[in-house]
Amino acid sequence: MAEHDHTVQDSRTRLLEAAEVLMRERGYAAVTSRKVAARAGLKPQLVHYYFRTMDDLFVAVYRRWASGLMDRQAALLDAEKPLHEMWTLAKEARGVLLSEFVALANHRKAVQQEFIEFGDRYRRTQVEIVKTIFDRKGLGGFPWTPAFVAALLNSMAGGMALESGIGISEGHADTQAVIEQLLEQFDA
């Protein structure tokens, strides 16, 4: 049993999770100190106690999410089919939450800074992973560069996820097939 109640998590974590859920379900504009606290079963003032401003809260939510993504990416090289996993991860990463962070980053300096920093680091790591696969499989003579392959996977996954989310599916089956075929060359 925990000390006071709250069973498993401390208040800070509860607030972070509540904020993320709200962002996903109702958009960043719905992330207010009152709503976050209500969803966490706490008082609104605690939001300011733990994060001071709402910007600080957004940054904390973003870091938490980005950190999980980075961990999953780091585990890619140990998978049986690393690039297939990378493709899957890219599709999963591009959900509603990322859309919200993109919009947020467009207008909030603090979020934008985190966003740029992480995005850059993430992409570099990703290219390194593709390079490693290239070397492993001896694909030095492959016409496409690792940087392009990484960009291709991310962009196509992003495009498909975006469109799927709003109900467009034209060309997706074709895309999935072409990508699969490409990935086979690496992961076979």
Added chain:
Amino acid sequence: MAEHDHTVQDSRTRLLEAAEVLMRERGYAAVTSRKVAARAGLKPQLVHYYFRTMDDLFVAVYRRWASGLMDRQAALLDAEKPLHEMWTLAKEARGVLLSEFVALANHRKAVQQEFIEFGDRYRRTQVEIVKTIFDRKGLGGFPWTPAFVAALLNSMAGGMALESGIGISEGHADTQAVIEQLLEQFDA
């Protein structure tokens, strides 16, 4: 000279433009009746007079933007290099404003409905255009389908535009080169 002052545009148009500018510069959360009116040099009540709710305003702004996009796409077939133009258009379409509409569409039913309807129509038209190019150039034996080519152009343009906006450029030069090479086969 116009009737009262307002020189060129009527109030409705002024409000629409003000809302779009605000959305681009400060995000959809900054689009309030008061701020929109202030930027348009009008009273906040006029926003409700012309659009009743803020949702109606968002839908109107979206329609206006989408309509312009559709017009540009329709003119593509008459261009000297249609697919190059399609690539350029796709990149331009993916700016801050679209990010905001995506986020909005995730959580506002009225916007979502417009978004889906237009997106689907836009994509269908686009695929038709690519098909027409295929036929013109006699590329019936080309390994990729028109649907995939359309999805590829949109996704890659979207990915690059998104990343450029936040300062990531790794792999972009490669991507641009590969796409150019592909487009040459159609537009040559």
Added chain:
DNA sequence: GTCTATACTTCGATAGAC
């Protein structure tokens, strides 16, 4: 760390005169 209380701002939307 959590509470009560509160100051101050801004929001969407409407009623009714002109």
Added chain:
DNA sequence: GTCTATCGAAGTATAGAC
């Protein structure tokens, strides 16, 4: 079509007791 006036709700953030 535009104005004045206004309601009630919701927002961020802080001060100070416990």
